[in-house]
Amino acid sequence: MKAGPKGQVDDSPLPFRPRVSGAARFGKFCEKFIMVPKGHGAGSPLRLRDWQLDLVGSVLDADPMPVQAGFMMPRGSGKSALMSAWGLYDLLLGDVGASVVVVAVNETQAKIIFNVAVRMVELNEDLSSRVQVYKDRLEVPSRGSSFQVLPASPKALEGLDFTLALADEIGVISQDVWEVVALAQGKRERSTMVGIGTPGPDPHNSVLTNLRDYHRKYPDDPTLVWREFSAAGFEHHPVDCDHCLKLANPALGDFLNISTIKALLPPKTREATYRRARLCQFVTETTGAFLPEGRWEEMNTGEEIAEGEDVVLALDGSFNGDATGVLVARIGMEPHFDVVGLWEPPGDDDSYRVPVEEVEDAIRAACKRWNVLEVTADPFRWTRTLQVLEKEGIPITEFPWSAARITPATTDFYNACINGQITHTGDPRLAEHIGNAVVNETERGVRLDKSRKHTTRHIDLAACAVMGHSRAQWRAMTKKKKRRARSFK
Numbered sequence: 001m002k003a004g005p006k007g008q009v010d011d012s013p014l015p016f017r018p019r020v021s022g023a024a025r026f027g028k029f030c031e032k033f034i035m036v037p038k039g040h041g042a043g044s045p046l047r048l049r050d051w052q053l054d055l056v057g058s059v060l061d062a063d064p065m066p067v068q069a070g071f072m073m074p075r076g077s078g079k080s081a082l083m084s085a086w087g088l089y090d091l092l093l094g095d096v097g098a099s100v101v102v103v104a105v106n107e108t109q110a111k112i113i114f115n116v117a118v119r120m121v122e123l124n125e126d127l128s129s130r131v132q133v134y135k136d137r138l139e140v141p142s143r144g145s146s147f148q149v150l151p152a153s154p155k156a157l158e159g160l161d162f163t164l165a166l167a168d169e170i171g172v173i174s175q176d177v178w179e180v181v182a183l184a185q186g187k188r189e190r191s192t193m194v195g196i197g198t199p200g201p202d203p204h205n206s207v208l209t210n211l212r213d214y215h216r217k218y219p220d221d222p223t224l225v226w227r228e229f230s231a232a233g234f235e236h237h238p239v240d241c242d243h244c245l246k247l248a249n250p251a252l253g254d255f256l257n258i259s260t261i262k263a264l265l266p267p268k269t270r271e272a273t274y275r276r277a278r279l280c281q282f283v284t285e286t287t288g289a290f291l292p293e294g295r296w297e298e299m300n301t302g303e304e305i306a307e308g309e310d311v312v313l314a315l316d317g318s319f320n321g322d323a324t325g326v327l328v329a330r331i332g333m334e335p336h337f338d339v340v341g342l343w344e345p346p347g348d349d350d351s352y353r354v355p356v357e358e359v360e361d362a363i364r365a366a367c368k369r370w371n372v373l374e375v376t377a378d379p380f381r382w383t384r385t386l387q388v389l390e391k392e393g394i395p396i397t398e399f400p401w402s403a404a405r406i407t408p409a410t411t412d413f414y415n416a417c418i419n420g421q422i423t424h425t426g427d428p429r430l431a432e433h434i435g436n437a438v439v440n441e442t443e444r445g446v447r448l449d450k451s452r453k454h455t456t457r458h459i460d461l462a463a464c465a466v467m468g469h470s471r472a473q474w475r476a477m478t479k480k481k482k483r484r485a486r487s488f489k
Helices: 022-033 048-060 079-093 109-123 175-182 207-217 242-248 257-262 273-280 356-369 383-391 401-419 428-436 459-479
Strands: 066-072 101-102 137-140 147-148 164-168 192-198 222-227 287-289 310-318 324-330 336-345 371-377 396-398 437-442 445-450
Touching: 022 048, 022 079, 048 066, 048 222, 066 207, 079 101, 079 109, 079 137, 079 147, 079 164, 079 192, 079 207, 079 356, 101 109, 101 175, 109 147, 109 164, 109 371, 164 175, 175 192, 175 207, 192 207, 192 257, 207 222, 207 336, 242 257, 242 273, 310 356, 310 459, 324 356, 324 459, 336 356, 336 428, 336 459, 356 371, 371 383, 371 459, 401 459, 428 437
Parallel strands: 066 192, 066 222, 101 147, 101 164, 164 192, 310 371, 371 396
Antiparallel strands: 137 147, 287 437, 310 324, 324 336, 437 445
16 A cells, blocks of 8 residues: 555446356456455356355345345355455445445454455556555445545444444444444445454354344344354364364365365363354353463473573462462473472461561562572562562563563463473472463453452462463573673763
């Protein structure tokens, strides 16, 4: 996309006069003007499969055309390319003044479809000469039509007027966003809202589930079209069931590599996540054990961290009624862990107060035993302790327990455990906390959680391990700065 004023565009109609209509016409458009932008078949014309034409045909061939369409498909089914091409088709060959809008769980997600469409325009001379490309929209001046990305904010979506709305990831998209866009319809004689996605982490409370349930209750309602590729109903089958894979993945063996799909089977990924993403099954549990049984024990070397070694300390502190832990992690791409200290309340004593001075003294002692490059912790309620230690010359970093920070850290730690890229001394307290931890999946990603709320089963050392792993790896990747001699004369 070039910055600055846009050049002259070709105002002539697109050279396209097929003798077919509906989905067949869309298929011809893709073959003639759309190049596959990446992945399987990149650089070749986009030739839609029969099942893809069937999806689009459920809307374009219907009479009357439905107001809404919902498609449930697994990951890796080429939905971004299909939706992008459909948006360009409406932009260039739909009604004069066509308006195509894209929404998703956030603007970044919505831009996936938009960016694929931009690349498709760039790869074809007929399209690039007629379409003006901007940062967040495409325009065809001769037709007065546009294709734009919209923010995932209900207030920002008020007053829309579109011919085609594409909603991505309807398994996690906000119900408010969906409804605001849907209720904008009626201003034009023809407008359709198409939602596509896989079941989300809360499959019983999502736009996707609501559309599916409505269709099952009112299958003859012509205003809503529903199509799905899934192994729903076969949740009792093993997760590696070939029958389920084939049911849910129409692209399997075509542009979806079956060996890669099978290579990602649990325990490399969590079973609930795999079933939703690859089999489109409605898994009701949103939490699961953090590690497969026996995995943590397999990484026990019994080796202690030698005095003077480069390490980081991780502190997960509480105020009252909960545990506080301090963990040491040896610097490296495959960190080695041991427990510095653990302070737990006796039973469920809510009056318990963490002995803050003991925790601080344990950190001081650890700094004398090892070369501590940093102490990392969530500063919530422990700001004073961190400030005191920092004034004493102990290097401090903050690790806020926020979704943006903890989600990738949890994922990295999980993958390291599965791939055997960490070791530990075998401390039973750390093993117990790892065993108590579960993964809580939300629309933002995964994070550590307790197996039950208000439980005495603590996970503080597991939280320390996640933070320690992140910082130990970061330190290993960061080159040590050479110290320069300075003169104060």
